[in-house]
Amino acid sequence: MRSPTGAVSASEPTPQAAPVSASAGRRLPPAARKPLVVLHVVASVSWPALMLCLLTLAVTALTTGDADRLRTAYRAMGLLGDALILPLSLLTFLSGVVLGLGTSWGLFRYHWVSTKFWLTLGAMTASVLALPDRLHDAVRVADAHPTGPITMADLGFVRYNTVIVPAVALTLYLVNVVLSVYKPWGRRKATARAGAGAGAGAEPGHPRPGRIPGAGA
Numbered sequence: 001m002r003s004p005t006g007a008v009s010a011s012e013p014t015p016q017a018a019p020v021s022a023s024a025g026r027r028l029p030p031a032a033r034k035p036l037v038v039l040h041v042v043a044s045v046s047w048p049a050l051m052l053c054l055l056t057l058a059v060t061a062l063t064t065g066d067a068d069r070l071r072t073a074y075r076a077m078g079l080l081g082d083a084l085i086l087p088l089s090l091l092t093f094l095s096g097v098v099l100g101l102g103t104s105w106g107l108f109r110y111h112w113v114s115t116k117f118w119l120t121l122g123a124m125t126a127s128v129l130a131l132p133d134r135l136h137d138a139v140r141v142a143d144a145h146p147t148g149p150i151t152m153a154d155l156g157f158v159r160y161n162t163v164i165v166p167a168v169a170l171t172l173y174l175v176n177v178v179l180s181v182y183k184p185w186g187r188r189k190a191t192a193r194a195g196a197g198a199g200a201g202a203e204p205g206h207p208r209p210g211r212i213p214g215a216g217a
Contacts, residue, residue: 033103054162085131112179131165
């Protein structure tokens with residue numbers, strides 16, 4: 001209760017500051033977040049583009065009857081794979097993890113974000129551990145037959161492996177794009193209860209629906 005002199009009496013409750021969520025202290029400042037978003041978007045677009053190029057070359061090698069064209073396709077796949085698979089896959093995955101941890105989206109608060117995390121981890125593992133070996137096998141076949149025809153027996157299962165692995169990886173990336181656009185399923189139950197308990201103390205910077213995680217101030 002306020003006295004005539006303007007002082008606050010002991011019986012009047014003192015206004016309390018709204019609690020700040022624990023994640024607020026971990027948020028990236030805009031100066032660090034925006035360049036990281038640019039890096040993540042560029043890497044995320046380049047990675048499926050690389051898989052599409054590899055898949056195109058692999059299908060060309062699978063369907064062509066020209067041995068010289070087959071050798072050229074496999075050698076081009078080897079060059080692209082050795083130069084780009086590792087840096088693009090690591091940049092995409094690691095930049096996404098940092099953005100998740102450094103923004104209010106988190107990594108495991110929302111079903112669609114956690115699903116993207118596991119899909120990206122699986123795609124990165126397959127791309128780094130399985131795809132380079134398949135590409136090297138194809139290059140070895142091409143180098144072992146520098147001239148003349150290459151028979152089906154010479155190619156073996158190589159011609160199918162070079163199609164299957166990038167096709168699976170590209171499919172996973174396209175699923176991630178759909179998840180990023182539609183953001184299905186909402187929050188996970190544990191985090192939803194925690195957010196409801198915070199009430200008015202919820203973080204003011206909570207992302208609005210439709211925003212790219214980590215983008216914008």
